[in-house]
Amino acid sequence: MIVTISIIALCGLLFVILETFLPGGIAGFLGVLCILAAVILAMMADELDPWSPMERTALAFGIVAGASVVSLIWLRFFAVKFWSRSLTLKAEVPAPKADANCPNDSEGTSLTELRPLGRAEIDGRRYEVRCQDGFAPVGARLRVTGHEPGNLVVRLIS
Incomplete structure (x- = not known):
């Protein structure tokens, strides 16, 4: 069961990362749902009956914390740099200036x-x-x- 929980959590993490490439919210929503499903399975799975409630809570917290850390690292170091290198214009366009040679009352x-x-x-x-x-x-x-x-x-x- 721990393998199933891990796979569901990783799928959720991949959906969240995919959201940076496919904006619109659907991939991010699916990712959050998968992570939430992994947390619910960690807390309620019958195969984990030998585990104490504290161990199950630690597993659920680890899933959420791990997904959060990986998502933040992805956004900080990879996604932002990818977008800034390939899709962002770095040239500055100066603001047009009114001609100061034209005095008032002309x-x-x-x-x-x-x-x-x-x-x-x-x-x-x-x-x-x-x-x-x-x-x-x-x-x-x-x-x-x-x-x-x-x-x-x-x-x-x-």
Whole structure:
């Protein structure tokens, strides 16, 4: 019976490890169920009648502790390094910056509809802008009121 309990616990551990490759919860749920079944068998198996209750409790605790330690070691040293090496982009993309050469109160016209984001030509140059008024049609007159990361903030000129 101890061999059966060991096999069920190892299957549970393999399902938990498999969960790192097949996310979705099904493999992890099956793994936890197998480990729980191994613990229940360790506590209730008739073949282990010669064992004292303390020995059965120690076996159940050993199953849970062993599965936990192996899972944590797997996640710490193998799974995280596997994912970071093969599936994670390490390059950093810098945040776009609003052009500081465009002073406040500069005027221009919208090149696209601003809903509220779009493009505008201000002082002969094209910029990504955000309209504070929410919407501006193509060709609307605009005035720069501020800067945001990646955008100029503009307002319609009445």
